[in-house]
Amino acid sequence: EKPRTSVFPLAGVNIDQSMSDERKVVLREVTKELTGRYRCEVSTDAPDFHTTIVSAYMNVVDPLKKEPVLMMEKQSYSVGDTLRGNCTTPPSSPAANITWLINGHKVNASYIVQSVVEGQDPVTIAGLNLAVNTFLGGKLTIVCVADLFQVYSSRAEITLDEEKPRLASVLGNHHQAQGSASSF
Structure with a gap:
């Protein structure tokens, strides 16, 4: 049996009750302005009337439209x-x-x-x-x-x-000498 659910309205917050249950709350059409701390309260009926309150911080992400x-x-x-x-x-x-x-x-x-x-x-x-x-x-x-x-x-x-290293010529720079020749 699914327990009865009461949702207390909050401006700008759209709760999808068909997707929400005692373990999760699904929000629709969120905007980055809804980033903040949220609290969920679950209470049992008579005769016990136990109440559990859990809160958590929610970041709403507006993702990148392109690659870096x-x-x-x-x-x-x-x-x-x-x-x-x-x-x-x-x-x-x-x-x-x-x-x-x-x-x-x-x-x-x-x-x-x-x-x-x-x-x-x-x-x-x-x-x-x-x-x-x-x-x-x-x-x-x-x-x-x-x-x-x-x-x-x-x-x-x-x-x-x-980067490939440039190989130096084994012969070095090649210059032909000009001038007179002599022999021994």
Whole structure:
């Protein structure tokens, strides 16, 4: 038997009673203005009249409309070069968190400078600055992942080439001398 439910109206909050039950409350048509702390109260009928109240903070996410933009200083690098790049997210609410991956490995935060440009819908910018120490098959795969909690994730990826060293001529510079010849 499904217990009787009473919903107390709150401006801007649309509860889907057909999808809600004693364990969950489903909200419809939420906006980011509804971010905040919510409380749910469940009471039993006579003769006990037990009441349980649970509250939790809810973040309403307005996801990214596009992928992040990933830009690197150069298209090819050598071991020992400094790898520099920027990843910029489109506006979102709240601001996205950026994670960098190089050849599938997460980059330590000490090599990243992340800032948020505040506004109605903030933008996140993360700069990467570290020395290149290895390539995988002559390639570096750089990935920028933009996350909003565990609700939304978007990524941009670029593959950079290992700069091949230029071979010096074994003969060196070749100049023919002009002038007189002598013999011994």
